[in-house]
Amino acid sequence: MADFIDPIPQVPRINPNAHLILNEADEVCSWVGGEAFVLEGIQPSIIRKLLALIDGVRPLERIYAELADSGDRNYLNEIVLALSKLDIIEEVVTEAAPQNHRWDLPIVSKQVGQKAIALLGNHQLLNTLAKTFAAAGFDNRRTFYLKNFASCQTPEFRALGQERILVNGTSKYLSSLAPTVYQDSLDSVSISGLSQLFKEFDFVVCALEGVPFQALLDVNKSALASGTPCLFVTASQETALIGPTVIRGATACFGCRVITLEGLPPVFEDIWPQLSTPIVAKADSGILSSVAQACLEEAISLLGPTLTPIRATSVLKITEEGDAYGGLCLRTIKRLLPSSECQECTPRLDEPLGVIERSAIAAAAEEIGRIWPNSPKAAIPPASDAYQTVGILGGGTAGYLAALAFRAFRPDIKVTLLESSAIPVIGVGEATTPELVKFLHSPRFLGLDIVDFYERVRPTWKLGIKFQWGLPDDYEFTFPFQRGRLLESLLYDSTLNNQSLGAMLMSADRAPIFDRGDGTPLSLLHQIRWAYHLDNRRFVRYLREEAIAAGIEHIDVKISDAQISADGETITHLITEDGRQLTYDLYIDCSGFRSLLLEQKLGSKFVSYQDTLSTDRAIAATVPHNGTVKPYTLAETMNNGWCWNIPFEDADHRGYVFSSAFCSDDQALEEMRAKNPGMGDPWVVKFRSGRHEDFWKGNVVAIGNSYAFVEPLESTAIHTIVLELELLLTNFPASKRDEGVKSVLNRKMSDRWDALRWFLGIHYKFNHRLSTPFWQAANRDTDISGAIERLALFTERAPLSYRNSLFYPLHPPDFFSDDHSYDTLLAGQQVPARFMEPVEDPATWQRQMAILKGLASTAMPQHEALSCLREKRQDLLYDFANRRDSWLHTWLPA
Structure with a gap:
């Protein structure tokens, strides 16, 4: 399979958005890009030593030499190969200089520009947001660099993370960077402190990168306690999720988003607060400017004359997948309503509702109105006389x-x-x-x-x-x-x-x-x-x-x-x-x-x-072919019916379907043998x-x-x-x-x-x-x-x-x-x-x-293609079964 697997990185580093975790059965599990896999046969002690040496500086040969006493080289190589295939490790590359991704920047009115905005973050998203909001005319903004959260520093929280998380690519990446100096830095952040801070602002944007999910839940609690609208943003260099804008008593919160959209595997449910949010590790990532644009649009819509949040009931997904013109793909991935499983937010219908809250509730009601008319696939309650x-x-x-x-x-x-x-x-x-x-x-x-x-x-x-x-x-x-x-x-x-x-x-x-x-x-x-x-x-x-x-x-x-x-x-x-x-x-x-x-x-x-279908017999037999495995069933007209040809790799299966009212079995067999020299022993099937x-x-x-x-x-x-x-x-x-x-x-x-x-x-x-x-x-x-x-x-x-x-x-x-x-x-x-x-x-x-004819001329004969997929490229079969755009999932034409 070496002809399609990416080569092993020779100077490896940990993927900034990768996690390796021990589940409760002491199995090593990976989590990258929302996908989880179990790495069978890998000893946790060996992988801890290996990961400690992967720093983006040591060449792979040096790492192998330092681990000579820890395991067979072939075994270590298999581990590295698996980590590379799962994107846990990657080759160190020289990053390009930051690019200026430009768009027509809206300039807000003076009245809107005086609204108090708080931008929370700790890395490149925060930098881009600060520049974008300044350029748009939001003069009454403050940028807060959040260092540590009190809830993430407790002995219990830290102990569970140290026990179960083998590698956290985001924290390892952030610790390797030189510290950034901000005017407003907050250390040992608490929910009560943030709640008081939020009351000073009209709108908050939370764009924290590489922090435990628990930190975002703390920000979520603070927004709910203060009543200040808060937009949540998470992003890697490939994908960003913008939303929801959390409005107390009216919208879904960040906890609802995690339950509904994040797709965390059940094996990680007990440890997901310790897992880190993604990080934009490339300064030239085009996703930064697109995220900033989406956040700016939300601020203008929520703080402008209409006082209407765009992300009250939805989350925007931005994916850096170059189209034919090299642009970004933007789309709303799912409508988001409060989740009954969420323990973070509850409706507060007894409180007076302001204009923004009423707009958010109207948007939620509109979404419910879209959902309810659809035919529900409700479960039928079990009956006492059900089929057992x-x-x-x-x-x-x-x-x-x-x-x-x-x-x-x-x-x-x-x-x-x-x-x-x-x-x-x-x-x-x-x-x-x-x-x-x-x-x-x-x-x-x-x-x-x-x-x-x-x-x-x-x-x-x-x-x-x-x-x-x-x-x-x-x-x-x-x-x-x-x-x-x-x-x-x-x-x-x-x-x-x-x-x-x-x-x-x-x-x-x-x-x-x-x-x-x-x-x-x-x-x-x-x-x-x-x-x-x-x-x-x-x-x-x-x-x-x-x-x-x-x-x-x-x-x-x-x-x-x-x-x-x-x-x-x-x-x-x-x-x-x-x-x-x-x-x-x-x-x-x-x-x-x-x-x-x-x-x-x-x-x-x-x-x-x-009266419509008068045939009532079939004579079937195996017939040798010339090595060509045809990609179709043949229906050949015969004197008293027709003959099928079903091709296989070793021979063709042929069958003469005829009407006994027009010929006998022997006559049909004679005609079939004349058409198919070398035909094997036949058998007759009668049907109606x-x-x-x-x-x-x-x-x-x-x-x-x-x-x-x-x-x-x-x-x-x-x-x-x-x-x-x-x-x-x-x-x-x-x-x-x-x-x-x-x-x-x-x-x-x-x-x-x-x-x-x-x-x-x-x-x-x-x-x-x-x-x-x-x-x-x-x-x-x-x-x-x-x-x-x-x-x-x-x-x-x-x-x-x-x-x-x-x-x-x-x-x-x-x-x-x-x-x-x-x-x-x-x-x-x-x-x-x-x-x-x-x-x-x-x-x-x-x-x-x-x-189409040019492409068809490059197609492989069926026997070669089947051999390739069975013996070398099984991944192409899995790709057919798993990809969302496969006809397998909706094969009937519209």
């Missing part, structure tokens, strides 16, 4: 995903999975959609470790589906998961295959990992939507192991029957082959096509989709397309094939399992008596499956690639009555996705209900339509194409 136990009948993908989902969403319910090891797992390749990626790895769902998943399951990437479909001869089109400019690609390039970078990568047989040109990869996994191709055996084995590790009870048993109640509406118990009775509050039927509980025992009627009338009947919920199945086209099997589980568990009833939710779930689930039926139907209705009896019948007879309105709108003015949808208010309920999906399939099969005006003009489109 769930029995899942059947393993496989549906059963194990259901078990893991119940454990993630409802850990209070005891889940038991029942399956027989005598029933083999079918080793077919499985294509999926991005819905599964989200469900597996997003922390909002299962949150399974993505690197571990790649090591154990070895998936390949699927960027979409390539269709050899629609028109005769060698015509084909791509259906990428990444949305783009469909109309421009069609009109200007006469193809859908340029509508997005994802589509281009599909055409080029490349992955969303790019070669920078220096041997290192660039990942766009977070931007280009993708799914998995999965080997079913490896995937089910992984899910089983994860379920057992999660503590889900697993019983290897064959269920021979189930007893129903006298009224025939519920299951009373399951009956095992050896005669045992197993009883649960709720049964999840994952028994596959036989639908043992839902259909056979409770009698839920089957609603056939035969349709759904049951009930998703939830009595005390049975059916998941997967036991409820519904269409056919393999569009890879919907696991996709719908995930959607069923999401809908069920995000709307799970609190009581067994809650019947209304069951009725709504039944309707919504049947609507989703029917919508999928109509979407798949248009694949058959308009595919004119072959003119065999099967395809003539499909073109003539396929029922797409549920898609007629969409088809009419498309032919009148396409694409549908270029205008407001008439089928959903904002987001489609499902990927296959999306207007863009209909656009791609209808346009791809060249269904006649009148087109809207393109968004991009031809010249702009060609320029954009040149950029």
Whole structure:
């Protein structure tokens, strides 16, 4: 991994904004930039000696020499490497001279300039604030240098810090600086002394750096006691937080901010008052002038004619992340209201309210007015007859995903999975959609470790589906998961295959990992939507192991029957082959096509989709490939149906989906062998397309094939399992008596499956690639009555996705209900339509194409990219899962 880790600093110093702390288990923990990590296997005694020698002067070799008797050099080097990677230590650099970051400085009126302002600090923020307020015309200001706080000098406070804090970068940095002389210096600061001082002023700005958080709490108490508005500022050279302006009885206080925004890990809760606030260690940091500007704006607004604080209910975050022009990024990160957990402030509604207090309360009321109309996600109180136990009948993908989902969403319910090891797992390749990626790895769902998943399951990437479909001869089109400019690609390039970078990568047989040109990869996994191709055996084995590790009870048993109640509406118990009775509050039927509980025992009627989807057989086999792992599922038109190709690193998994009404198994096998020389031993899977009338009947919920199945086209099997589980568990009833939710779930689930039926139907209705009896019948007879309105709108003015949808208010309920999906399939099969005006003009489109094609030309083949990420660059997988702008967290297009 040495090709991407920063080199070890040769003359190291402690990062001024870093902490190393011992937790209660005597483990060494780091805290830098709001992130905490445990450093396993490091002895506290060794690290204390090491940190004592890191002073920004000694070279690393000299430090190693002085510690020769304390440990093996390789062990010390591993510690230094870890400290460097976590930004605890850094290379000593020569700092540039301070820069003048200028903006149009407002000049205050004489009346406002005479308001009494106190500026509190101890380092560069104080210097910058003093100069800025002076230049703006605040003549009645005083600058106070605060040295020590009495509460931070008590024996108990100091002892806890010495015991638990191994290194405090801020205090070490400040102690190395020459003392600064200020006109007003306060030593041994107390709450009572500050409270008296604040009463002399109209406004206070607290900009202390590198002091214990306890010191800011003391300032907070003083502001609350005196009633003087006080603005709090903390900053490092990269990030600053400005706010709130604490106004007694009206706003959140600094303690509320810590609870709500600081993000302190639970392991630090007992010691956070001893931890130091950040510090601006670089005199040339552009963040200084931006902080001063924000503080000045607050002072002018609060002390000016309107007497209205800007930061009464919010905190401004300023981040030094250069944009295209090298500027600073400013944004309000979160509205802040008083926290019920805060012990520092309490409402004081019995006191007379001045103008400033009334303005602050009005701002808080306005914020509450914004929050309350939003639909609250309130917790439902537990009921005496709540579901306590769930029995899942059947393993496989549906059963194990259901078990893991119940454990993630409802850990209070005891889940038991029942399956027989005598029933083999079918080793077919499985294509999926991005819905599964989200469900597996997003922390909002299962949150399974993505690197571990790649090591154990070895998936390949699927960027979409390539269709050899629609028109005769060698015509084909791509259906990428990444949305783009469909109309421009069609009109200007006469193809859908340029509508997005994802589509281009599909055409080029490349992955969303790019070669920078220096041997290192660039990942766009977070931007280009993708799914998995999965080997079913490896995937089910992984899910089983994860379920057992999660503590889900697993019983290897064959269920021979189930007893129903006298009224025939519920299951009373399951009956095992050896005669045992197993009883649960709720049964999840994952028994596959036989639908043992839902259909056979409770009698839920089957609603056939035969008039729309006439295929009912699939022949599957493994076929060798030429070494190219294609980044898509192939759908190839055949005489009596179509053939899938799901690529893996060792071979392709192929499957011929056909109608037994038009050919026999032997005829289909003969056609498939002719298309796929070297094909392995095949197996036949029989299926029926349709759904049951009930998703939830009595005390049975059916998941997967036991409820519904269409056919393999569009890879919907696991996709719908995930959607069923999401809908069920995000709307799970609190009581067994809650019947209304069951009725709504039944309707919504049947609507989703029917919508999928109509979407798949248009694949058959308009595919004119072959003119065999099967395809003539499909073109003539396929029922797409549920898609007629969409088809009419498309032919009148396409694409549908270029205008407001008439089928959903904002987001489609499902990927296959999306207007863009209909656009791609209808346009791809060249269904006649009148087109809207393109968004991009031809010249702009060609320029954009040149950029995307240039990037696509640097993309890596999939087998190389997967090998790189599994063996060397696992961090790129974690980056995809963790970064906020990853499609993983909101994958459906707006």
